Amino acid sequence: MRLNQSPLLERITINPEIRAGRPTFKGTRLTVEHILNWLSHSSVPEQILADLFETKLERTQHQTQSWVWWSIVVGLAVVGLVVEVTGTIACPGIQAQEAQDAAQIQREAEQQQQLEQISVATQKGNITQALDTLKSFQAQYPDVEMDIYIWDNLCYYGALYGKADLVLFACDHAAQFENPYTYSHRGLARALTGDFGRAIEDFELFLSAKDEDNYFGISEQEEATHQAWIRALQSGQNPFTPQLRPDLRTE
Numbered sequence: 478m479r480l481n482q483s484p485l486l487e488r489i490t491i492n493p494e495i496r497a498g499r500p501t502f503k504g505t506r507l508t509v510e511h512i513l514n515w516l517s518h519s520s521v522p523e524q525i526l527a528d529l530f531e532t533k534l535e536r537t538q539h540q541t542q543s544w545v546w547w548s549i550v551v552g553l554a555v556v557g558l559v560v561e562v563t564g565t566i567a568c569p570g571i572q573a574q575e576a577q578d579a580a581q582i583q584r585e586a587e588q589q590q591q592l593e594q595i596s597v598a599t600q601k602g603n604i605t606q607a608l609d610t611l612k613s614f615q616a617q618y619p620d621v622e623m624d625i626y627i628w629d630n631l632c633y634y635g636a637l638y639g640k641a642d643l644v645l646f647a648c649d650h651a652a653q654f655e656n657p658y659t660y661s662h663r664g665l666a667r668a669l670t671g672d673f674g675r676a677i678e679d680f681e682l683f684l685s686a687k688d689e690d691n692y693f694g695i696s697e698q699e700e701a702t703h704q705a706w707i708r709a710l711q712s713g714q715n716p717f718t719p720q721l722r723p724d725l726r727t728e
Contacts, residue, residue, distance in 0.1 A: 489586045491593070500586035509583040588618055592627060599630045602638040602726075607631060625654040629662055636666035637722045645670065652679075657686035657693050661703065665725075668717055673710045680707050 489500050489509060500509045591614045598607035611631070614621075628651035635644030648663035664679030680703045687695040709716040717725075 489582060491586065491590050498590065500583060500590065509579070509586060588614070588621060591617075592623070595627060596630060599634050602634065604631070604635045604638050604640040604643065607635075608643060623650070625651055625656060625659065628654075629656075629659050632659070632666055633662040634726065636662070636669050637726050641666040641669040657683045657695065660686075664706075665717060668706075668710060668715055671715075673713070673715075677707050677710050680710075 491498055491500055495501055496508050591610060595607050595610050595614070598604075598610065608631070611623075611627075628647045631644050632648035632651050635641065635647065645663075645666055648659070648666050651659040652663050660679045660682040664676040664683070667673075667679060668676035683695075684700060684703055686693055687700060706716045
């Protein structure tokens with residue numbers, strides 16, 4: 478299963494400065510977990526409002542003047558909601574399916590939070606941390622497939638930050654998407670582990686993608702650079718010196 482963005486997630490936000498980064502409803506400090514806890518005790522919207530705001534006037538003002546409550550209600554996929562002119566809310570109850578949808582929203586929000594942690598750690602060079610988070614994610618969500626960017630970033634930055642031997646598996650995952658840049662990045666990792674022969678093969682795969690249509694937009698500069706890398710490797714020299722790697726990280 479591929480990780481797809483649910484439309485309901487548009488009403489969920491993750492901010493490290495709010496509730497320690499736990500998923501919350503936009504415009505509030507209310508966590509999804511908090512609302513789900515209310516629902517698990519058979520609370521309906523009117524009861525939730527009563528818990529949030531002490532007086533009926535306060536509840537009415539909040540309903541009529543703010544989109545916050547709407548974010549909560551719609552985000553939880555509550556159906557049959559009727560808002561009268563006075564601001565009174567009536568709801569026949571939360572069905573099992575709506576509760577399941579809400580739980581799925583929380584699950585997907587937590588997945589995206591962990592994937593974002595992997596990406597941030599990778600680009601900062603905290604490769605071991607990124608790999609640990611990835612391992613935890615895969616154990617928790619074994620049916621979720623990572624997209625090309627997670628694998629390719631781990632491959633590229635892992636190689637450039639001196640962890641090429643640890644990220645070769647990620648390079649292989651990325652290369653399965655058959656994007657020429659994934660071949661280039663795997664070639665980089667292979668060169669840094671001393672596998673010059675297969676590094677040359679990867680760079681040649683990259684160059685072969687520049688056909689008449691040049692679908693992937695490979696530039697002449699990129700073509701010349703890869704040809705130079707191949708020549709260096711064929712002569713037994715590794716072009717990816719410690720002095721060059723910081724420059725590659727900023728490209």
